[in-house]
Amino acid sequence: MSDTVRQKAAEATTAVEEVTAVVLPEPQAEVVSMQDADEPVSAEIRKRMDEIDMGNTNSIVAFGSGAQAELQEISQAMLADVRNKDVGPAGDSLRNIVTTIRGFSVSELDVRRDRSWWEKLLGKAAPFAKFTAQYEEVQGQIDRITDDLLGHEHTLLKDIKSLDLLYDKTLNFYDELALYIAAGEEKLAELDSSEIPAKEAEVQAAPEEHQVMKAQELRDLRAARDDLERRVHDLKLTRQVTMQSLPSIRLVQENDKSLVTKINSTLVNTVPLWETQLAQAVTIQRSAEAAAAVRDANDLTNELLTSNAANLRESNKMIRQEMERGVFDIEAVKQANADLxxxxxxxxxxxxxxxxxxxxxxxxxxxxxxxxxxxxxxxxxxxxxxxxxxxxxxxx
The missing domain is CATH 1.20.5 (Single alpha-helices involved in coiled-coils or other helix-helix interfaces)
Incomplete structure (x- = not known):
């Protein structure tokens, strides 16, 4: 691992600790009615009740939709950020670095092995030269993958922070829905207990020529009341779905946190350990090669000593024999005389x-x-x- 990558990995450790230390709040399970709420919450419920205009159908249809606007902006920004990413999954990089290390097999190396005629024909390097070249190639691959992992780590850290914001906004939306549901239910209760009975009394008390108009107003009021009831029911369903999305966000976030922690541990601990082991492997092979060279030198020295001693004995024997001979051998003189x-x-x-x-x-x-x-x-x-x-x- 290069010094730059090592420094970046150390700097990222602080960011990893910060994001993993964040504790997300839990959502409230029940909707608090206006009667049971404290004064600030009761005022917020009354404020949302004022948004309902029973004479305006659009106000009923749009009731509670404003709370989702900011949440939609956050979600769309995250989706745009995901679409703009041009990186693969961080898990692929982790698998790649494991594959790279596994492809580096020290057991296949034998510095004493002579190259076969086929390897010589193809111009393949000697075992140790091939081993060193493979080590350098693996080192380069580790540097590239670790740099890629740093990019994934920074991206995941950004995603975790975005998920924190999304969780907070979703939780706010969840709580806001509770206020709208409480306001809607309070409005329905108000309609059922006072406004609709008052309108019915107006119909009964109206002159005959105005009863038709009053009856139509009563039907419109009841229809608006039913629309509001359906809208409150939709808000309850939306709140339930929102509550289900909260643990989903937390699950994705926890997975990202786990992956960030694993990447950071790989960069800070595992990769240096791998590099240390690879460096030891190279040093061990170099030591083995040096030991083999020393052994060959010692063997050659012993061979020279024994061969020189044998040559000296043979040479001394020949010299002494020649020194002890006459100018002419008697056998040669006899043979020459017989031949003559x-x-x-x-x-x-x-x-x-x-x-x-x-x-x-x-x-x-x-x-x-x-x-x-x-x-x-x-x-x-x-x-x-x-x-x-x-x-x-x-x-x-």
Whole structure:
């Protein structure tokens, strides 16, 4: 979490404590009649009774509607604010941050594992490099989500305050309805006990030619009285619905307060704890990698010591053996002497064989020379005419 987000979360803690400490008043269950009310309430009931004009139907229809005007303004302002919101539910952000943390799996990391040929082919980073990159990515996601959560928290705080105002106005409307209902019932009782009987007496006392008009006035008065009774009944129903909306407002508000508290706890306590654990995970992996490097260095040192000792022994053995040898090995001299004797013997044998072959060749040459001489003598005799057939004869 960045320092800015941490500071904002700490500042929001005070606002969360303020909104959660607000205690909403409870509504009154019963409507107090004018006779049972104290003087200020009785005066308010009488004031609302004066709004009724039995000769004006609109005053009866609109009786009690003015109390709802301010409540409607508050409700419409809240609805407009809800429509103008461009943020998702705060619960989604909480789920996102949990998903982000769960996606960071330290158990999958093995700094000693070599990359497979497939990972090398795809150019994937080594395990620890991938782990560090994933940590940085998770850290960035946490910063973005926490900043988003701060926005949700401020929005919910604003909603809670608006709900406080809406609850107060609804409660005022609920109490105002009680005054209008008491005023209406008091007016109905007044009509039934005095005005309608007085009008009936006027009809009875009126001359015959005016009785029709007086009777019509009596019917209009009774019709207006019935309209007022129906209006008072509607006000009672409205008050009942308003009373049901009060706990609904409180329920929504309590849910918002719980969510604000959870968000604030997540920002102030949980997220720093997560970041601490992630930082520890990175430090642990770095320590493991350093320990592995130290172990490899120690192993290499031991290997060098043992291999150098073995090489020194072998080299010393070879050097000492060569130092103790003569310039020529006796075995080499014996072998060379034997080879020399064998060479001389072979040379003498070859020379003898050559001499014998030359002697045999001389005998063959003498023989061939004699044969050639005889042949030439025979050819000369044919030329002298001695022996005509001698040219065809085979020499002896």
């Amino acid at each position: 004797i064998g060479t001389i013997q072979e040379s003498l044998q070859i020379a003898d064989e050559g001499k014998a072959k030359r002697a045999a060749a001389e005998e063959d040459l003498k023989k061939m020379e004699a044969e050639l001489r005889d042949t030439l003598a025979a050819a000369k005799a044919r030329k002298d005419g001695i022996g005509d057939n001698s040219g065809t004869a085979v020499p002896n």
